[in-house]
Amino acid sequence: MISIIIRTKNEERWIGSCLEAVSRQSRTDFEVVLVDNNSTDKTVDKALQFGVTLVSIDEYRPGAAINKGIEAAQGEIIVVLSGHCIPVDEHWLDNLVKDLDDETVAGVYGRQEPLAFTSDLDKRDLLITFGLDKRIQIKDSFFHNANSAFRKSMWRQYPFDAEVTNIEDRIWANQVQEAGFKIIYEPTASVFHHHGIHHDGDPERCENIVNILESFGQQETRTSTNNINAAHLNIVLVIPVREEGLRMLAGKPLYEYSIEHARQSSLVTTVAVSTDDDAVAARATEAGADIILFRPAGQSRFDVILELLMQSSLSMLEERGNIPDVLVMLEATYPLREKTLLDQLIAKYVEGGFDTVIPARTEYNSCWMDGEGSYRRVDDGYIARRFKAPFYTGLKGLCCVCSPATVRNGQLFGENVGLLKLDDAIPTIEVRTESDVLLAETLLSSPLFSDKRA
Numbered sequence: 001m002i003s004i005i006i007r008t009k010n011e012e013r014w015i016g017s018c019l020e021a022v023s024r025q026s027r028t029d030f031e032v033v034l035v036d037n038n039s040t041d042k043t044v045d046k047a048l049q050f051g052v053t054l055v056s057i058d059e060y061r062p063g064a065a066i067n068k069g070i071e072a073a074q075g076e077i078i079v080v081l082s083g084h085c086i087p088v089d090e091h092w093l094d095n096l097v098k099d100l101d102d103e104t105v106a107g108v109y110g111r112q113e114p115l116a117f118t119s120d121l122d123k124r125d126l127l128i129t130f131g132l133d134k135r136i137q138i139k140d141s142f143f144h145n146a147n148s149a150f151r152k153s154m155w156r157q158y159p160f161d162a163e164v165t166n167i168e169d170r171i172w173a174n175q176v177q178e179a180g181f182k183i184i185y186e187p188t189a190s191v192f193h194h195h196g197i198h199h200d201g202d203p204e205r206c207e208n209i210v211n212i213l214e215s216f217g218q219q220e221t222r223t224s225t226n227n228i229n230a231a232h233l234n235i236v237l238v239i240p241v242r243e244e245g246l247r248m249l250a251g252k253p254l255y256e257y258s259i260e261h262a263r264q265s266s267l268v269t270t271v272a273v274s275t276d277d278d279a280v281a282a283r284a285t286e287a288g289a290d291i292i293l294f295r296p297a298g299q300s301r302f303d304v305i306l307e308l309l310m311q312s313s314l315s316m317l318e319e320r321g322n323i324p325d326v327l328v329m330l331e332a333t334y335p336l337r338e339k340t341l342l343d344q345l346i347a348k349y350v351e352g353g354f355d356t357v358i359p360a361r362t363e364y365n366s367c368w369m370d371g372e373g374s375y376r377r378v379d380d381g382y383i384a385r386r387f388k389a390p391f392y393t394g395l396k397g398l399c400c401v402c403s404p405a406t407v408r409n410g411q412l413f414g415e416n417v418g419l420l421k422l423d424d425a426i427p428t429i430e431v432r433t434e435s436d437v438l439l440a441e442t443l444l445s446s447p448l449f450s451d452k453r454a
Contacts, residue, residue, distance in 0.1 A: 253280075
């Protein structure tokens with residue numbers, strides 16, 4: 001059997017994709033041992049859903065963490081995989097371990113490819129270091145435990161240095177090579193890795209990493225494609241229904257339109273409605289909601305912000321054992337969304353590595369900010385529109401896609417925000433008054449709009 005050792009510390013964003021890709025391998029004779037360093041997010045909860053064996057550690061040293069994981073492992077072949085690495089295909093595991101049939105081979109390490117949103121510094125490191133040609137290393141001790149394999153019998157003779165803070169893998173490789181064994185680089189055993197071997201040029205880490213191989217020649221990359229498959233993520237959409245969402249439009253309440261929009265998405269896994277009203281809950285269920293999140297009545301006041309409602313909704317989801325990879329919020333007051341909007345925003349979030357993605361309306365008109373007793377103009381002035389830098393008005397109620405970690409901290413906007421610029425103004429129309437209802441009903445009956453929406 002193969003034992004896959006995965007070391008983690010707050011890897012909530014990545015661990016689901018990592019383990020999902022591991023679960024799809026062509027080989028099934030493996031177990032997963034998670035060595036977790038006191039994660040404070042949902043890393044462990046998500047990992048346990050995949051049936052991993054959990055080993056908890058209080059102090060992290062890379063070699064010591066691997067040693068602890070192997071001590072708990074049942075397999076005679078050991079694979080070490082970082083919690084933020086995602087196997088590229090279903091042949092990763094088979095390709096990584098096949099060379100271990102050769103008793104002269106001490107260890108194998110695989111290719112690491114950047115994600116589309118990996119920084120240029122890290123892309124450079126990964127593309128230079130991990131090339132397309134297989135290598136047999138006799139003297140060169142480069143080895144990388146983000147994606148590696150070796151026999152447990154070899155580890156028993158040469159355990160990893162438990163004290164060093166970096167390059168435990170290269171120290172180990174040097175030891176086994178001095179004993180006459182070979183190291184193999186196997187490019188067909190590839191993983192996606194969002195940061196490079198120097199962690200975006202971190203000086204302290206770079207100082208500790210030596211003997212980096214440079215691969216020359218044309219590089220084949222997948223950085224322009226969607227490296228993380230959104231279809232394999234647990235994407236939960238929440239519709240907080242408040243008083244304004246109960247307004248009737250063309251014979252049904254506004255929130256039913258948002259449920260309909262959620263159901264049109266090919267990527268949303270679960271549709272949840274947050275309410276404190278039994279009648280709303282019953283009707284929302286009939287309209288297609290998967291889950292009803294009954295919130296405390298005090299959270300339905302007009303002055304309770306959406307951030308709090310979403311934080312509470314996430315907590316209730318997690319208490320049920322539903323741990324999202326991605327959270328999507330829709331306010332019920334936008335009944336005119338186009339059917340592709342949600343999937344566009346989710347795809348942008350996944351492909352771009354953002355903390356939050358929202359649609360935005362482009363504004364070229366004159367803009368002022370309120371100052372102390374006067375207004376200060378902040379746009380570029382009276383110049384031709386084509387030369388004027390626009391402002392962007394974010395529309396989080398139209399749709400907000402965000403990381404659960406951001407919501408758990410009581411925010412909808414993380415540090416890294418992506419905008420999907422909308423050319424069409426119709427989806428941005430919000431319905432809150434009777435005149436808004438009349439306008440929306442007119443648009444809903446328009447054949448041009450229904451073609452985009454149906």
